[in-house]
Amino acid sequence: MSSVIIIGGGGHAAELDEYIRYANRVGVSKIQLTGVIDDNPKAYDQYHFDCPFLGNISEHEVQNDVQYIVGIANLKYRAPITQRFIDAGATFLTFVHPSAYVAESAIIGTGSVIAPNVNLGPMTTIGAFNMINARCSIGHDTKIGNFNFLSPNVCFSGGTQVGDGNLFGINSATIPGIKVGNRNKIMAGMILEKNVGDDETVFYRYKEKIIAVLKSTKG
Known part of the structure; x- marks a missing residue:
């Protein structure tokens, strides 16, 4: 059985928690959720995680006997935090x-x-x-x-x-x-x-409106 820590404690992390629990329940995987880490403990408190809160991301010491999964949706933080864990020797779950x-x-x-x-x-x-x-x-x-x-x-x-x-x-x-x-x-x-x-940011509003007009069948 693999032991996994979720990096992040908000809504995205809660979804991962649910996914893993479901996979365990149907017998596809055997993953033990060890805990959740987040620099904002209040984020963890909003959801019903199946594992305990283990403390801050910034103070977490990477463990060699567990895998990690990234529960951070914000791309501003997702890559830098993940890279810091990789540099510290963390292994990640796919x-x-x-x-x-x-x-x-x-x-x-x-x-x-x-x-x-x-x-x-x-x-x-x-x-x-x-x-x-x-x-x-x-x-x-x-x-x-x-x-x-x-x-x-x-x-x-x-x-x-x-x-x-x-x-x-x-x-x-x-x-x-x-x-x-x-x-x-x-x-x-x-x-x-x-x-x-x-x-780039790709966003536009549709300015054209196409109206189909049926032709009359009368002679």
């Missing part, structure tokens, strides 16, 4: 929810989380420390870098290429073959029809 469909040819990197009802198509590559949230669909031959956060219902069409540190809002999507660079924010509901560079 977690796939039992309800996810993962093609045999798909590759999932260290520390990534594949949430409920995700679809990973053939020849997809998911890098390290990504959060692929519930009901995301990742099309064939898509390549995703490291430290990306995909909100629920994100859909990548086949051949999409994504760099590092990107945030994709709920219900955002790509058409086939789109390339997205690094550290971008793709806001909720956006459909990417053009490539995106680095450090």
Whole structure:
């Protein structure tokens, strides 16, 4: 049985706690949740975790006999805190929810989380420390870098290429073959029809309204 500590104690961490408990309950995994660490104890108090609060992230000494899982959604802190733990010798759990469909040819990197009802198509590559949230669909031959956060219902069409540190809002999507660079924010509901560079925020309002007018059948 693996022992795991969740880094972070807010809502995202609470979801991971639920995912792990469910996987244990259905017999897919045997993971012992050792505890939660967070610099804000009040965050932990808002949720019903299945493990105790172990103290601050900043004061935590990395343990060699446990694995860690990243429960921090904010990309400003997610990568720096994870890197500090890696430098201190931490090892990280890669977690796939039992309800996810993962093609045999798909590759999932260290520390990534594949949430409920995700679809990973053939020849997809998911890098390290990504959060692929519930009901995301990742099309064939898509390549995703490291430290990306995909909100629920994100859909990548086949051949999409994504760099590092990107945030994709709920219900955002790509058409086939789109390339997205690094550290971008793709806001909720956006459909990417053009490539995106680095450090961009993609948001626009629809200004066109299409009205279909039925032709009269009378002679």
